[in-house]
Amino acid sequence: MSTVPTIALNNGVSIPQLGFGVYQVPPEDTKGATLTALEVGYRHIDTAEMYGNERGVGEALRESGLERSEVFVTSKLNNGFHAHDDAIAAFDESLEVLGFDHLDLFLIHWPLPGIDVDFVETWQALEEIYRSGRAKSIGVSNFQANHLRRLVQETEIVPAVNQIEVHPYLTNDDVRAVNTELGIATEAWSPIAQGLVLDDPVVTGIAKDHDRTPAQVVLRWHIQRGDIVFPKSVTRSRVEENFELFDFELSTADMGLITALNKDERTGPNPDEFNWIP
Numbered sequence: 001m002s003t004v005p006t007i008a009l010n011n012g013v014s015i016p017q018l019g020f021g022v023y024q025v026p027p028e029d030t031k032g033a034t035l036t037a038l039e040v041g042y043r044h045i046d047t048a049e050m051y052g053n054e055r056g057v058g059e060a061l062r063e064s065g066l067e068r069s070e071v072f073v074t075s076k077l078n079n080g081f082h083a084h085d086d087a088i089a090a091f092d093e094s095l096e097v098l099g100f101d102h103l104d105l106f107l108i109h110w111p112l113p114g115i116d117v118d119f120v121e122t123w124q125a126l127e128e129i130y131r132s133g134r135a136k137s138i139g140v141s142n143f144q145a146n147h148l149r150r151l152v153q154e155t156e157i158v159p160a161v162n163q164i165e166v167h168p169y170l171t172n173d174d175v176r177a178v179n180t181e182l183g184i185a186t187e188a189w190s191p192i193a194q195g196l197v198l199d200d201p202v203v204t205g206i207a208k209d210h211d212r213t214p215a216q217v218v219l220r221w222h223i224q225r226g227d228i229v230f231p232k233s234v235t236r237s238r239v240e241e242n243f244e245l246f247d248f249e250l251s252t253a254d255m256g257l258i259t260a261l262n263k264d265e266r267t268g269p270n271p272d273e274f275n276w277i278p
């Protein structure tokens, strides 16, 4: 079985660089999919209140026989709960649904820059949660450079991570650079662009050279860039395939060719414009 490297966050907490994402896994299938991932060896699960499947993640962990401390679990504050008291209550609700007494990482899912609650207020609620010890780390998701700079200037705790869309068609290197400058780890969501990048001839060519699959090559590219990834799959063979990333290496030339595929193409919303509340 592969050994997954860990990354030290800015508060000293270790996070496995490879995890398993459960976005778009139906609630009724989440326990099974998560159990499969845990059996394969994943020890990091990325869920969110918005995905409606936190319960299945908690059930899988309990059924797996693993200790809670052996698995790094992230969840996220849903849109619509950005006001201070709502954020605290939503965190409590996530813990209750998961059946946990703490989360390893809790994120603001979207900055929602156009709503009437300032995300600085939301972040101050997460700071309180962190200080209570019930979230071992706190961070943000989909924050742009200007959002990060405001948090750093106006609040006390620097986010441990910023989870943003990154894949070969959206390298997002400007935001990644600001993350690095501020000591924030980058988590790359939709790391294979939900499959969009897997037929690219550059990717398939490099995969052939290494006798690997296109998904393994793209995930390995993320790993060598130093980002944290958690591909999603409900297909056991793919869950296994996506875990086998640590016994081969892309050359500097391969890395450059994949990075050059960037065309600033988002598969998800633009965080500057997204203000959707469920």
Ligand SMILES: NC(=O)c1ccc[n+]([C@@H]2O[C@H](COP(=O)([O-])OP(=O)(O)OC[C@H]3O[C@@H](n4cnc5c(N)ncnc54)[C@H](OP(=O)(O)O)[C@@H]3O)[C@@H](O)[C@H]2O)c1
Residues within 6 Å of the ligand: 020, 021, 022, 023, 024, 046, 047, 109, 141, 142, 163, 164, 188, 189, 190, 191, 192, 193, 194, 195, 198, 213, 215, 216, 230, 231, 232, 233, 234, 235, 238, 239, 241, 242, 268
């Ligand atoms: N913070 C945010 O706003 C945000 C937004 C989006 C995602 N995320 C997080 O990032 C995680 C991953 O992103 P994602 O789920 O959007 O997309 P993704 O991991 O890039 O791609 C998932 C899709 O690719 C397929 N797939 C997986 N492995 C494959 C392989 N080896 N070969 C071919 N196809 C493969 C899956 O199909 P099957 O499942 O049918 O096998 C699924 O359709 C999410 O689960 C979530 O945790 C966060």
